Amino acid sequence: MDEIEVVVAHAERATVRVGDIFLKMDADQSRLDREIETMRMAPVPTPHILWHQPPVLALAALDGRPLGRLGEPSTASAAAWAAAGGAIRELHDATPPSWQGASVDGLAARLDTECAWLLENAVLPTDLVTRNRRIAETALRPWTPVFMHGDLQVDHVFVEQITDEVTGVLDWSEGAPGDAMYDLATLAIGHPEHLDDILAGYGAGHGADHGADHGADVDRGVIRAWWSYRGLTSARWLLEHGFDPDSPGCEFAVLRAQM
Structure with a gap:
């Protein structure tokens, strides 16, 4: 080991890699405690916790490589994407955490606030x-809460290159009871060409573009x-923390594709 790699760093959290150890620092200790508890409850592979000394959590590196990255074509096979779908199904079938997840009213209020900010600042x-x-509002309907990861970005899912098995899932800070469709959407955002592969592993048929796929309660709409x-609600946070949602294939590209 001859260097430290800064994986991500912003005002709320930072993660650095030292050899095969990831050190995750979080300004909110309760959030870090909940993340640890969520990882222990999850029925899918998660990073091994080496030690926890507030405000730092030490995690062992996962085997394999990320399923992909937002804004870049994924080189993972269809089987790997399907395996990720199967892992999500296993998670969603487990007993949800006991704490409260986001409410429809709260999510609607956030959408109002962020859309107003985007318009007021001509972003x-x-x-x-x-x-x-108008499209986003159709997601704000009653749902049966499942064990939701909450931030299932494509680079949070690691797969083994040869066997296409899921070796682990990272970053459980948003784990809570929530809408199954949100996890599926987060994994597929920016990679819609792999949605069918994800749903095949999840246990859903191809179905129609609108309405539920029978037997798996998957609604593509x-x-x-x-x-x-x-895309709408993450833009301000990304811009304020040094990320560019207007990079090719990222959040603003997704919004334009929805048109």
Whole structure:
């Protein structure tokens, strides 16, 4: 080991890699405690916890490599994407955590606030925000809570290159009871060409573009609605923390594709 790699760093959290150890620092100790508890409850592979000394959590590196990265074509096989879908199904079939997840009213209020900010600051054209807001609102309906990861970005899922098995899932800080469609949408955002592979592993048929796939309660229209919701509501945070949602294939590209 001859260097330290900064994986991510912003005002709320930072993660650095030292050899095969990841050191995760979080300014909110209760959030870090909940993340540890969520990892212990999860029925899918998670990083091994080496030690925890507030505000630092030490995790062992996972085997394999990320399923992909937002804004880049994925080189993972269809079987690997299907394996990720199977892992999500296993998670969603488990007993949800006991704490409260986000409410529909709370999510709607956040959508209102973030859309107003986007328009007031001329971050995106009015018609782009308006159209995507109408799409996003269809996701804000009653759902049966499942064990939701809550931030299932494509680079949080690691797979073994040869066997295509899921070796682990990272970053459980948003784990809570929630909408199954949100996890599926988060994994597929920016990689819609792999949605069928994910749903094949999850246990859903191809179905129609709207309405539920019988037997698995998968609604592709709601998945697309969460794409709009995530793009609209994450933009301000990304911009304020040094990330660019307008990079090719990222959040703003997803919003434009929804048009």
